[in-house]
C-alpha cells in the first residue's frame with residue numbers, strides 16, 4: 001500500500017505545480033480596476049458563467065450561481081437547497097433595483113439553481129427555456145414574471161438588446177453532456193443535481209450603444225450559429241470543452257472578438273468566500289497557449305473574482321489592450 005502511495009507523490013506534485021502555474025497565469029491576465037468611464041458598461045464575474053452586466057441604468061444578471069454545492073452533494077445526488085442568505089446578500093450588493101432581468105443560458109444546477117431566487121429578490125423576470133421556467137415555477141414565481149424564450153428571440157432592456165442564439169453544451173463529463181433532457185414539472189428545492197436537466201442551451205448576444213458582448217457560457221457550439229455575427233468581447237465558458245482549436249475557430253475567430261475573457265473554469269464545488277481556485281482538469285495553460293497563437297487577432301484577459309470592472313467601450317474601459325504580453 002505504502003509503495004503505491006510513494007508512486008503517487010510525483011503525480012500530486014505535478015498537479016500542485018500545474019495549479020500554481022495556472023494561478024499565476026490567471027492573475028497576470030486579470031483586467032485591472034480602472035476609473036469607470038461615464039456611461040461605460042461594467043461587468044462582475046460571479047464565478048462559473050455567472051455575470052452581472054450593467055450600464056448603471058439597466059442590469060442583466062446571467063446564470064448567477066453562488067450556492068456552490070459541494071462535490072459530494074452532486075456526486076451522491078444529495079438534496080440541494082440554495083443558499084438563500086447568500087443570494088439575499090448579493091442581491092443587495094449588486095443592487096436589487098439595478099437587476100432588470102435574470103437570464104439563464106441552460107438549466108443545469110450550476111446555472112439555474114439560484115436564478116429564480118435572485119429574480120424574486122429583485123422583482124425581476126426570469127428568462128430562459130421552458131426547463132428554466134419550471135425552476136421558476138417551483139420557486140413560487142408568478143407566471144407574469146416568467147418568460148420562456150425560443151432561439152432567435154430578441155429582447156430589449158433599457159439600452160441593451162439581448163438575442164438568444166441556440167448553442168450546444170460542452171462534452172463536460174467524460175466526453176458526454178451531463179443531465180440531458182428537460183425539466184417538465186415545477187422543480188422545488190431541495191432537489192438532486194440530476195433533477196436539473198439541461199433544457200436547451202443559449203448563447204447571448206448582448207448589444208449596447210457602447211459595443212457588443214457575447215456570453216457563451218457552455219463550451220459547445222453549433223457550426224453555423226455565429227454566421228454574420230461580430231462582437232467586441234466574449235465571455236467564453238472553457239470548462240468541459242472539447243478540442244480547444246476548434247472551439248476557438250468556431251466561436252472566437254468566427255465572431256471576430258477583440259477581447260476574450262474565459263469563464264467557468266473556477267472550482268464551483270468550493271464556497272465563494274474561498275476565492276478563485278481552478279476546476280480540476282480545466283487545462284487553463286493549454287487554453288492560454290492555443291489562444292495566444294492568435295494574439296494578433298484578439299487579447300486574452302481574465303476577470304477579477306466577484307469584483308466589478310468596466311468592459312465597454314473597450315478602448316477606454318480596458319487599457320491598454322494587448323499590453324499584457
Ligand SMILES: [Zn+2]
Nearest residue numbers: 106108169218
Ligand atoms: Zn451545464
